[in-house]
Amino acid sequence: MRRKLPPVLPSIPASLYLLDMTTPSVDIIVPVWNSPFETRACLSAILAHSPEARLIIVDNGSSRETELMLEEFSEPLGERGLFIKSERNIGLVPAINRGLARSDGAFSVILRPHVLVTNGWLEALMDVAGDSRVGIVSPVFSGSGASPLCAVNNRRGCTSLDTFTISFSALLLKNEMRMQAGFFDEGMDNGEWCLADYVRRAWSKGYRTCATSRSLLVCGQEAVFGSEERRQGQARASREQYLGQWGASRHYGVYFGPDTDVGPLIDAVETILEGSRQGHRFTLLLHHRQASEFRRCGWSCLHTGIDLVRLSMFMPQRDLVRKLRALRGAAPGMIMVCWKDDAPAAGMEMAIPFSGMAAAIRGTNNENT
Numbered sequence: 001m002r003r004k005l006p007p008v009l010p011s012i013p014a015s016l017y018l019l020d021m022t023t024p025s026v027d028i029i030v031p032v033w034n035s036p037f038e039t040r041a042c043l044s045a046i047l048a049h050s051p052e053a054r055l056i057i058v059d060n061g062s063s064r065e066t067e068l069m070l071e072e073f074s075e076p077l078g079e080r081g082l083f084i085k086s087e088r089n090i091g092l093v094p095a096i097n098r099g100l101a102r103s104d105g106a107f108s109v110i111l112r113p114h115v116l117v118t119n120g121w122l123e124a125l126m127d128v129a130g131d132s133r134v135g136i137v138s139p140v141f142s143g144s145g146a147s148p149l150c151a152v153n154n155r156r157g158c159t160s161l162d163t164f165t166i167s168f169s170a171l172l173l174k175n176e177m178r179m180q181a182g183f184f185d186e187g188m189d190n191g192e193w194c195l196a197d198y199v200r201r202a203w204s205k206g207y208r209t210c211a212t213s214r215s216l217l218v219c220g221q222e223a224v225f226g227s228e229e230r231r232q233g234q235a236r237a238s239r240e241q242y243l244g245q246w247g248a249s250r251h252y253g254v255y256f257g258p259d260t261d262v263g264p265l266i267d268a269v270e271t272i273l274e275g276s277r278q279g280h281r282f283t284l285l286l287h288h289r290q291a292s293e294f295r296r297c298g299w300s301c302l303h304t305g306i307d308l309v310r311l312s313m314f315m316p317q318r319d320l321v322r323k324l325r326a327l328r329g330a331a332p333g334m335i336m337v338c339w340k341d342d343a344p345a346a347g348m349e350m351a352i353p354f355s356g357m358a359a360a361i362r363g364t365n366n367e368n369t
Contacts, residue, residue: 026053026122028109029099033089035223036066039113043073046111050122053109056082058099061089089225092168092190097183103175110171114145116218117170124214125172128160135177135207136199138166139215145169146219158301163211164279165304166195170217177207189231193238196279200246203277211304249279251331252357253324255348256286256339258316262293268339268354269299275361276305283327283334285320288313321347 028046032039046055055077059070067085074083084098100108107129109122125137141147147167155161168191181201188194199209224231254272256265272282282305286294291310294300300308309327312319324347327334336351 025106026050026109026126027056027099027103027105027107028053028111029056029058029096029103030111030113031058031060031092031095031099032062032066032070032113033060033095033223033225034062034066035113036063036069038220039066040069040073042111042113042115042117045116045118049117049119053122054080054082054105056084056099056102058084058095059086060092060095061086091186092225093184093188093194094186096168097186100173100178100183106175108173108175108178110168110173112169112222114220114222115141115169116220118216118218121215121217124212127214128210128212129172129174131208131210133206133208134210135174135181135202135205136166136209137172137215138163138209138211139170139217140211140213141167141169141217141219143219145221155301159214160210160212161301162208162273162277162303163305164196164199164209164276166199166209166211167191168195169219169222174207177202177205180205181207188238188241189235191235193235193242197242197245200279208277246279249281251281251283251334252337253283253285253327253334254337254339254354254357255320255351256284256290258287260290260339262290262297268358269302271358271361272306273302275357276303278361279305280361281305281307283307283309285309285311285323287311287316317346324348 028050030039030043030046043055043057046053055074057070057074059067062070070083074081082102084102086095086098090098096110099110107126109125111117121139125139128134128137147165147169181198181204184194185197188197202209252275272284276282284294284306286308288310291308294308299306309323311323324336335357336348337354337357338348338351339354
């Protein structure tokens with residue numbers, strides 16, 4: 001039996017999203033638990049680099065020292081600030097949801113206190129969110145606390161890509177999307193599985209999730225609440241809950257063969273992109289000419305879950321075997337996929353046909369829409 005999704009906010013007419021000049025169009029939600037010095041630095045940076053936004057501070061059961069600092073900081077903000085107090089630590093996700101429930105702007109931005117914003121950070125996020133199909137936008141991170149999965153991407157010429165990997169450290173949500181997708185699931189963990197669930201829910205409503213390297217934030221070490229044993233137990237339970245709702249994510253290695261032209265692959269690439277938005281990863285093994293054509297078509301900048309691997313011009317079949325061996329060593333569960341059903345290339349003897357993979361992706365999408 002599938003679990004019931006968290007409550008979804010009622011749909012409202014798009015006209016109600018047209019904000020008047022006195023209503024902030026962006027709310028920045030900062031859930032705080034202790035760490036007064038880091039928190040003050042974070043809040044000061046927000047005011048310096050995004051003075052047009054409204055600040056919603058959620059004190060999540062902090063110490064008296066932190067509470068006094070937050071009250072002192074909030075008081076002069078007037079209508080540009082909202083201070084929400086919880087007498088105890090209710091958890092990160094419930095604190096975020098409490099702030100989201102008070103957000104009435106066109107955009108809500110979640111920002112943790114261990115993150116420092118930089119010049120132009122908010123404008124870059126909002127620029128990507130200006131696409132009507134985008135509902136969630138992530139910056140990229142540097143610094144000691146940055147997750148490698150959300151670090152600066154090194155894809156040449158790719159400043160904005162679709163992604164499945166996001167972080168509660170900083171995140172922009174389009175409230176139009178949130179009205180349909182609802183709040184974050186408070187029964188899940190404070191990270192990977194809760195966020196993956198939300199990305200899937202947003203995509204089920206037709207909203208993409210993107211990351212932009214034009215918004216670069218500095219990430220320090222975050223304060224951790226609760227025991228490691230409890231957090232691991234919650235992560236395991238959240239994983240099971242996610243798998244029960246959405247199914248497992250796969251890693252596919254796709255080989256198109258040496259003679260396949262790129263032009264007819266448009267539908268195949270759309271299928272791969274759809275799979276990436278469901279949380280699957282793809283490694284595309286391309287001959288030299290195919291790799292050049294993929295980049296010319298912009299297909300190297302589609303999604304952070306799609307990696308292009310160029311085979312050598314000289315002895316490409318030998319290079320294919322070598323790269324397959326390395327990929328299997330790094331990802332033992334990777335499923336090999338061949339484009340054509342004729343004689344498999346060396347190292348691809350156990351590959352499934354592309355049509356079989358495509359049917360599985362389409363079936364998963366139909367089941368969850």
